Amino acid sequence: MLKSLEGSWCLVLGASSGIGRAVALGLAEEGVHVAGVHFDTAAREDEVAQLVDDIRAKGVQARFFNANAAARATRARLLPELAELTGHGGGVRILVHSLAFGTLVPFLPREGWDKQLATRQMEMTLDVMAHSLVYWTQDLVAADLLRPGSKVYALTSAGTSQHLPSYGAVSAAKSALESHVRQLACELATSGIAVNALRAGTTVTPALQRIPEHAAYVARAAENNPHRRLTRPEDVADAVALLSRSESSWLTGNTIGVDGAELNAAAGAWG
Template sequence: MLSSVKGSWCLILGASSGMGRATALAMAREGAHVCGVYFGTAAQQEEADALAEEVRALGVQASFHNVNAAKADARAEVTAHLAELTGPQGVRVVLHSLAFGSLLPFIPTEGQPDVITPRQMDMTVDVMGHSLVYWVRDLYTAGLLGRGAKVFALTSRGDGRVMPSYGAVSAAKSALASHVRQLAVELAPSGIAVNALRAGLTMTPALIRIPGSDALAQRARESNPHGRITTPEDVAEAVVMFSASDSSWITGNVIDVDGGEGLV
């Protein structure tokens, strides 16, 4: 059954830039209030403040938190604040868009002696993968995820491909897909849908950090049937589209949002 996100609340983890930022604006344009979580420097704080003002200018509420989303105390703080903001209606949409991890190789080579450490590996998989479980569980047990709620995790084609220095992130994305399946089954009786959106190559701040990202973008642009790469707005549009339904029947999937990039 189609419905509307107008007047509902969405929680965006990783809201200050890239796909998180685009989704915040897209949901606000549809009349949804936005709670954004990000972890940033003074410059990123300014970007988040400007985004919050853009969201409010669209006639909805905005509540942004500069905290480490991978920390239990930060989850507890934001969850308690959300309970106050949303009241009994809870949160309609959760977007997990955390992109913070190590981009170091597993094996040293000539010219690149530095390799990923156990601490960096654990941090990458925890932030970009395991934290999805902890956030969804805390929101659910707090009564903030009700029937019709939607949870989206962002993954990439790197979940099944090898790229230089991407090993830890690839492991995190693979864990994320597994967590999506498990959460989808466990939350199905409550009418909550959980899916991963696998975006095509998108020029986000996270991608730019990957060695050789310009060449990756050029290859994706040349091979994509649409003749361009994916934009953050493409992904945001998909979130809005899938959120405009009370149905939980589409759940547990990795859904490509790539313009056919993965087909060629």
């Protein structure tokens, strides 16, 4: 049975740009109050402030925190504030993990690259883009902020099974993220909490544009997609809203493609 999301709270990790931003705006359209964690320099202060104003203009509350979402100290500092915001209104109905900060360096030396991947770079990439999902979920459960009917979403990519010269550490992180989703889904099943990974199609975001090989990759994806366009952040936001309307936790532990059949059509070209 599908229910309205109006009046509930979401927590978006990576809320200031790309898919996280679109999800925050999309859920606000559904009447969902938005708590967002982002990590930006002062140069983007006005842009983030405008986003918060745009969310509030939809008639909902918005509280954004500029902090490193992967840091233990951030979780310790924000949990009491999140409990105060959401605890009396059903907790965090929707948790979205959209952290896209990782190292884009090949594993081994190659032409055009000065250095190979270092240990600290691999560990940082895995910690930010994968392990932080587990730590946030642990802390939210301990604080009784994830409750029956809550939904947890992690943003993954086709990079788990595709190769790009600079993408090895991020690919490993996304693979670990999908594994964490399956494990969390099993452990939270009896609590009525669903956990799924959303595999967005190729989406032009700031994170994608940082990949050295992104231009050629985007061109191939646009050619392959049967919809004759790339995935947009709003496509993913629509999926989050749709899936979140159900109280059921039976759809859980999956990697769900939100890509317009791009991955299925990748072997051919659709003109």
